[in-house]
Amino acid sequence: MGPDPFPCDNERMSNTPIGRPARRAERPAYDRDSLLEVAVAVFNERGYDGTGMEDLARRLGLSKSSIYHHVAGKEELLHLAVTRALDALFAVLDEGPAPDTSATVRLRHVVRRSVEVLAAELPYVTLLLRLHGNSETERQALARRREFDHRVADLAIRAAAEGGIRDDIDPHLASRLLFGTVNSLIEWYRPDGNLPVPTLADSLTAVLFEGLSRQGAAGADPGRPSGRVQD
Amino acid sequence: MGPDPFPCDNERMSNTPIGRPARRAERPAYDRDSLLEVAVAVFNERGYDGTGMEDLARRLGLSKSSIYHHVAGKEELLHLAVTRALDALFAVLDEGPAPDTSATVRLRHVVRRSVEVLAAELPYVTLLLRLHGNSETERQALARRREFDHRVADLAIRAAAEGGIRDDIDPHLASRLLFGTVNSLIEWYRPDGNLPVPTLADSLTAVLFEGLSRQGAAGADPGRPSGRVQD
DNA sequence: ACGCTAACCGAATGTTCGGTCGGTACACAA
DNA sequence: TTGTGTACCGACCGAACATTCGGTTAGCGT
Numbered sequence A, B: 001m002g003p004d005p006f007p008c009d010n011e012r013m014s015n016t017p018i019g020r021p022a023r024r025a026e027r028p029a030y031d032r033d034s035l036l037e038v039a040v041a042v043f044n045e046r047g048y049d050g051t052g053m054e055d056l057a058r059r060l061g062l063s064k065s066s067i068y069h070h071v072a073g074k075e076e077l078l079h080l081a082v083t084r085a086l087d088a089l090f091a092v093l094d095e096g097p098a099p100d101t102s103a104t105v106r107l108r109h110v111v112r113r114s115v116e117v118l119a120a121e122l123p124y125v126t127l128l129l130r131l132h133g134n135s136e137t138e139r140q141a142l143a144r145r146r147e148f149d150h151r152v153a154d155l156a157i158r159a160a161a162e163g164g165i166r167d168d169i170d171p172h173l174a175s176r177l178l179f180g181t182v183n184s185l186i187e188w189y190r191p192d193g194n195l196p197v198p199t200l201a202d203s204l205t206a207v208l209f210e211g212l213s214r215q216g217a218a219g220a221d222p223g224r225p226s227g228r229v230q231d
Numbered sequence C: 001a002c003g004c005t006a007a008c009c010g011a012a013t014g015t016t017c018g019g020t021c022g023g024t025a026c027a028c029a030a
Numbered sequence D: 001t002t003g004t005g006t007a008c009c010g011a012c013c014g015a016a017c018a019t020t021c022g023g024t025t026a027g028c029g030t
Helices: A032-046 A053-060 A064-070 A074-094 A103-120 A122-129 A136-162 A171-187 A197-213 B032-046 B053-060 B064-070 B074-094 B103-120 B122-129 B136-162 B171-187 B197-213
Strands: none
Touching: A032 A053, A032 A064, A032 A074, A032 A122, A053 A064, A074 A103, A074 A122, A074 A136, A103 A122, A103 A136, A103 A171, A103 A197, A122 A136, A122 A171, A136 A171, A171 A197, A171 B171, A171 B197, A197 B171, A197 B197, B032 B053, B032 B064, B032 B074, B032 B122, B053 B064, B074 B103, B074 B122, B074 B136, B103 B122, B103 B136, B103 B171, B103 B197, B122 B136, B122 B171, B136 B171, B171 B197
16 A cells, blocks of 8 residues: 555645656655755754654654655754854855944944844754754854854954944943844744834844943943953 | 762862761762752753753762652753742842832833843753743743743833833834843853953943933944933 | 661663664656 | 656664662661
8 A cells, every 4th residue: 555645744735846747646845955944943943952853754744764865864954054054144244344344334234134144044043043062063063153253252342442332341241242132033033023124123233232332321320340251 | 889989070079068977978968959050050051951861960970860869850950940040030020119110210120130130040040041842841931931021021111101212112122122132141141250240230231221212313324323311 | 786767879661762774656767 | 668766654773861679878866
C-alpha cells in the first residue's frame, strides 16, 4: 500500500516550491529554504534545545528521517539560520553613509537600518539572539555577534567624541541602551500587527536619540557622572 | 572506603549554610537556596533545556542523585526561580507612590525600581525572561509575566492621557520601548562590573523619559530640537 | 552504645533524543 | 521498458536524558 496521501497535521497547502507538475498527491515538496523557514519558527517557539526532530517533522508534515534528505541535521539548520541573520546585520554596517560622514549620523543610520533588518529577518535574528554557546556552531555565531556589537560601540564612542551624545552618559552605556532597545524588538514586535516598520523605526530612533542627545535635568536626580561599562 | 573528601570540580568553599560544627570533611552542606543559586547560574549559561542534571551535579560538586535529596526535580528548581523573580517584580507595582499620584510619576517609579530589581535578582529574572512555555510551570510563569506587562501598559496609557508622554508616540509602543530597554539589561548588565545600579537607573530613566516626554522634530536629521523638560 | 536523620553516593530504570538504514513511490529521460 | 534522481517513509540504534533505588557515612540526642 502506498503512503497515505493526507497524513498532514500542519497548515501547508500553499507553499513556495510547488513541483511544476502536480506532485504525488497535492503535496508540495520542500527545498532547503522553505524547510528552514518552518524549522526556525519551531525553534523560536520551543527554543532550539527544547525542540526535537520529531517536533520539526510534525510541523513539516514529514517523517523525521525525511528531514535528513534536505539537511545534514539539526545543527545545520541552526547554522543556516544564524548565518543568514548575521550576514544581514553586517550588511548594515558595510553599506551606510560614506565613512567620512559624521559618526552621529552613521550611528543613527545603523540603528534605523538594524530595526528594519530585525523586522525583515525577525525569526532568524531571534534565534541568533537566544544562543547560549553550547556547540561550536553557536560559539562561532556568538563571536561574530560580539564583533558586530564592538563595531557599534566604536561608532558610539566616536559620536560621543563629536558631541552627538550628551557627556553625562558613557558612550559604552549609550550603545548598550541603543542596541538593547533595538534587540528587545524580537520579544514583542510582530510584522503582522498594525505597526508599520517605518513608524517603528521613526519612533525608536526619535525617542533614543533625543534622549541621548542633550544634557537633561529631567529627573529626581540631576545627572551625575556615569560609570563605565565593561565588555 | 568512604567517599573521596575532595572530588570537587567547583568553586565553593565559602558557602552560605556551613554546618555549625565543621561538617564531615570541610564540605559545606547545601540547602534549597544555595543549591538553587548554583542551579540557576548553570541554567542561564546553557539554557534550561540545554542543561542536564549531570551539568548541575558537576557544578554543585555532588552526584546527580543527591540533587533529589533537596528538590523534587529539575522543574521544581525552575519553579522556585521564576516565582522568586515574579514576586520581586510584582512587589514593585504594589509598593510605589500612592495611587492618587500622577501616572507619569508612578510609571517613572516603576521603571526605576524595575531596574533595581533586575539588578538585584538578575539570574532569576534572566531565567524568567527566557522561558518558552514548554511545560505547565513555564506557561503559568509566562501568564503572570503577561499580567505584569499589562499593568505597566495601563500605567503608560494613563501617563499619556495626562500629557506625560509625547502624543506622536502610541502609549503601547512607549511601554514596550520602556520595558524592552529595561529587560534587555539581562543581556549585558553584570553587577560585578563598575557600573553602579543607581547610575544605571539614572541614565536609563533620563534617556528614555526625556526622549518620550518632548515633542520631537523626528525627521531624518540628527535630533536638535530644543525641548522643555517636564516633571 | 544506640538509633535516628540529614546528606550523600553508585548503579540502574525507562524514556527520549539525534541520527542511520534499507527501502518505496513516482516523475522523467533514454 | 528500463534506468535514474528526488522525495519520502518505518524500523531501528546508541547515547543522553530525568529520575529512582538501595545503600553508606557522619553527626546528634539520649
